[in-house]
Amino acid sequence: MQKRNVTIVDIAKELNLSPSTVSRALNDVSTVKESTKKEVLKLAELWGYVPNIPARNLLIKKTYNLGLIVPDVTHNFFSKAIKGIDEVVSQAGYQLVICSSNDDVLKEKKAAETLLHSRVDGLLVSLCDHTKEYGHFEKVIKNQVPIVFIDRICEDLAAPSVITNDFEGAYQATDYLIQTACKKIAYLKGPDELSTSFYRQMGYMESLKNKGLNVNENLLVDWEDLAEQRAEKFHALLDGPDRPDGVFAYNDYIAFEFVQAVKQNGLRIPEDVSVIGFADEPVATYMTPALSTVFQPALQMGKSAAQLLLTQIEEDQLIDDTTSVVLNTNLVLRETTRPLERT
Structure with missing residues (x-):
């Protein structure tokens, strides 16, 4: 028997399945049983089914598109995270629509609005x-669009x-500097609004506290958006009365900039100043000396x-709380820190 203008609904009724299950079976989604896929495909071929993509998506109220907003697609951490996301969503039969905010809040708001109006089935976001204001994401949640x-x-x-365990990673990095006889340990901050910067600073401070060392406010270096301004602060720190003998930086790029400042001041690494970054970016292995850092599992994230x-x-159920999946970090030791046996 052959039917004209066969639809997903026709196939679903014949096989006593839901239209969404038939759709996933036709798209070879991994969550559908192989026996069901074979049954659906056999009937679809027998009846001469030709997919009507817009009608199908309207029927099942899904677009099979997922939105992603990141600050910078060229950043190694985010490019790895995107690769991990794409592997999972592609296997599930979804397409990824990627927007870069370029660390511009207005672009972030516009991207969220555009993706919401495009009826994406869900949204992934890195701020x-x-x-500082989250109304554009509150609107996504109010419209019952899942967000992570x-x-x-x-x-x-x-x-x-x-997230990763930023607190523990920072704690371990600072603790290692203390174990290698560093007494004046500075923290080079990230942007104040970021949760990652807050937790890394808390880990740094807790490690000092637990080892009986006071937190010296002069060793907390505030974030500056411009590299030139950061360099000025680094040189001022190295020329000042509280020159550190150990430094933990918010990320590897800031650590790299600080190492350059140390060299320009005629100091040795790690003999005069030990440095640890965060994330284990490619720059950590390419720079000289190679940077000790905290590995962050971007792909798995x-x-x-x-x-x-x-x-x-x-x-079809939103997680309407702040439940977090927390992944572990680990300390990667290279040439910018002294080995324990030397101390």
């Missing part, structure tokens, strides 16, 4: 450096997130965030 934050989060929003988002979509 800008200076996002990655790395950079807002605890005031009732939405899940995937992307995969976990995508899986968390798809779970909400497939189960």
Whole structure:
């Protein structure tokens, strides 16, 4: 028997399945049983089914598109996270629509609005450096669109997130500097608005406290957006009365800039100043001396965030709290720190 203008609904009724299950089977989505896929494909071929993509998506109220907003697609951390996200969503039959905010809050708001109007089935977000107001994401949540934050989060929003244990990573980095006889340990801050900067600073301070060392406010170097301004602060720190013998930096790029300042001041690394970064970016291995750092599993973060988002979509149930998936970090020791046996 052959029918004209066969639809997903026709196939679903014949096989006593839901239209969404038939759609996933036709798209070879991994969550559908192989036996069901074979049954659907056999009937679709027998009846001469030709997919009507717009009608199908309207029927099942899904576009099979997911939105992603990141501060910078060229940044190694985010490119790895995107790769992990894409691996998971592609296997599940979804397409990824990527928007870069370029760390511009207005662009971030516009991207969120555009993706919402495009009826994406879900949204993945890593915040800008200076996002202070979250109404554009509150609107996404109010419209019942699942959202998951990655790395950079807002605890005031009732939405899940995937993060690394920034506190523990910073604690371990600072503790290692203390173990290698560093007494004056500075922290080079990240942007104040970011949750990652806050937790890394808290880990640094807690490590000092637990080892009986006071937090010296002169060794807390505030973030500056411009590299030239950061360099001025680094030189002032190295020329000042509280010159550090150990430094923990918010990320590897800031650590690299500080190492350049140390060299320009005629100091030796790690003999005069030990330095540890965060994230284990490629710059950590390319620079001289090679940078000790805290490894951040960007690829796995992307995969976990995508899986968390798809779970909400497939189960048609939002996670309306700040539940976080927390992934571990580990300390990677290279040439900018002294080995324990030397001390």
